[in-house]
Amino acid sequence: MGRYAARRLLQLVPVFFGATFLLFAMVYVIPGDPVRALFGERQVSPTTLNELRARYNLDDPLVVQYGKYMGFVPDDEDGLSGVFQGDFGEDFRGRSVTAIVGQRFPTTLRLAIGAVMVQTIIGVLAGILAAIRRNSFWDNLVLVSTTFIVAVPLFVSASVAQLVFGLRLGWVPIAGLNDGLISYALPTVMLASTSLAYTARLTRTSMVENGRADYVRTARAKGLQMPRVIGRHVLRNSLIPVITFVGVDFGTLLGGAIITETIFNIPGIGRAVFEAVNQREGAVVVGIVTILVVMYMLANLIIDLLYGVLDPRIRYE
């Protein structure tokens, strides 16, 4: 187990460099001038443009730029400082990205933990219900409602939910976090909604498939009650793809956090990304997203290691 974890961690290294380099390369390759973008429609002198290009190392070749950002190649101004020295850049007011993330992250973490809980508990329950009552009203209800949830983009459904439950019905606060735990309720459910739909569908498919397995017939033949067969045999085996999904879905969760936090005005990390995008704080956007991509990779690693716990047939070496 320890050796397996170490090897998986090592495998992450090239993927990490590949992914961060890719983001860099795509910014570089896609037509458009980031320095000009900084000024929008305003007129700027060529001197200012050149100075800024030099300051952000934009005249260097792609690989050198990446090296400077990562902290492998010394910079003219501040020497060897980059991601590997814990420096993810800073905003125009000189606040470091790590400080912003440190301040904003706890809020997003609460939101994300809540969303994963809602997603797995309600999603799995709905999936079980649909699977054991196949082709019934409940099955169709789950099928139809999940299709709708997936089809309506999160920023539309979250805004509508805010209108209906926050403004019209007044069940929950409209926005912000000033009313204690209840202010998390709607954002959490909305953040969980898309993934919840996929979780329900995946649980259903997986349980229907496992329901035909030999070990299920054996369990029933030896006289076990249905709830026990489903709970101990079918469900446990069906949860493996569901757990994988929760890991893969972590990226969607982070993207969703940007949308939900923007709509519900929650001062989390997603809101920070949104503000940085709209204030043209390029360094902050890249810095925060780099940190989030690392988290995404680690989440998938943890999920990989969880397999062995859920399925004793899977052995690491």
Next chain:
Amino acid sequence: MVSEANTDVARAGTGSEAAAGAATGGAEVGVGGREASLWSDAWRQLRRNPLFVISALIILVFAVMAAYPQAFTWFYPGIQDPRSCSLSNTVGRPSATAWFGFDVQGCDYYVHVIHGARVSMIIGLATATVSGAIAIVLGSLAGYYGGRLDSIISRITDVFFAIPTILGAIVILNAIGTRGLFQVTLVLVALGWMTMLRLMRSSTIERRDADFVDAARALGANTGRIITRHILPNAIAPVIVYGTIFIGVAISVEASLSFLGAGLQLPAISWGLMINGSFTRILQAPHLLLFPGLFLSVLVLAFIVLGDALRDALDPRLR
């Protein structure tokens, strides 16, 4: 945002098509005078599926709306030009002469919503077509040849998969000054081709050693012909199914990015951008959210339902 979520669901469907493809195979035997290929069977079933017919009709309506927006505005009693706006109409409520009301700039919202279809349709179709083409070419090569080529392509795929769609798109697009259809499509393709490639690769591997491939080789077909004429038509079904759903996903992601301010820019007319522009006024004027949101959701839903219908038709195990 949904693309990663779709990954496993889509992947779950691949295994089942394997048996079907091998059974019907390359040999399109005429039974009782009719051609019984996987595709003609699928078409026969699709025509009878009301969900397929309805979603295809909805998409057709949106396609006409994208190509000829005038077809939906010539009878309209309000202002028909989307660029002719008057600030005196700011956030006007829906009425008999302005069906969807007015936006913050005082532009007629009905006309704007109609004209918004074009951007969504172009980005959705272009993204899915280009990603699909990349996936089909590289996926069949990786699946057919295996070995080192497969390892290289698969590792590259892994690296792209490590970038969450919305986050990656925000970073890349944020660095570009002027973001038009071309740039947004390019970024969506760059972050979206991987799932279809994996589908294509695995379904090519499943058919690579099938009897009909051996038969074609024994008859002297060269590798190019075997891949394009024998393996591809039998292996492409999962990619077509996911590609259809992916059109909807791309439309949804474009709207979300534009909503966040990282997608298209004014003066482009896009549903996401329209909701972004009226975001601070939505609580007072819900119609600014509801109309573009409704059109957007219906279009995405139509593509997802169409994809599901295709899956049912192309996966004979469910029949």
